[in-house]
Amino acid sequence: MKKLILVLVLVMGVFFSGNAQKVPTSEEIAKKNIEEMDKRLKLTPTQRSVIYNYAFDMAKEQLLLYKKQVAGTAKEEDETRIYRLQNEMNKNIKLVLKPDQIDEFNKLNEERLSGIDPGKKKKKKKKGEEEEKVVGIEGLKSTGNN
Template sequence: MKKLMVMLVLVLGVAFAGKAQKVPTAEELAKKNIEELDKRLKLSPTQRSVVYNYAYELAKEQLALYKKQQAGTYKDEDETKFYKVQNELNKNIKAVLKPEQLTEYNLIVEERLSGIDPNAKKKKKKKGEEEDKVVGIEGLKSGSNNP
């Protein structure tokens, strides 16, 4: 009976671990990417279709690289190849966009490279308002980096 219980717990543990580690498909990655681009760039239906195809190709390359890393067959040349494909697809996407969309697209790419989350809320200061500074021992306790 103990062996049966241990075996059941083991099987359930593996099943839950497998669900927690679900890797998105290329379609899911491309869809998420195109939704953000469409929201920010206001793509036409034609642009959306073309850019989706490029995003899908990039997602396939990204997943292939991830699978190689997981399998332990990853080489530096694989990463170089991925970056070449990424740069080529970025050029192709830029060719499809209008000049006003291109400016916003460059900003999106810059945000992604720097790791900035576009959905993060930014606290705006009103004109003439200074940042609250905590001084003395309270400033040290709070871990604030304010000068």
């Protein structure tokens, strides 16, 4: 779970550094998370509302940590608190979900943890075709070339 939080914070950090002129709000982050979950889990309106509240609270805490990191005032206790909050949020979300949704939620979390982008389809290679090598910073950014 620590890795999941670290990945989320890193993704947010990369997003924020690439979009330095506009930092997304807690509402925008929570909405994006809910849209992805809704697409994958087929949430009911009640589930969507409850989970949005959890995601919004978590996004506020993550933005607060991000601001502390940028200012150089973040402490290890802050990160530990975020890990604990993430674990609590995941537990609470699972209480709202149906059993089949929990399985998909676990898959979604594993994909997020491993850096898999569910929006991107992996290209299949034809027989005899070599994988395209990506070098430099682009090679480091991509997750499929490990």
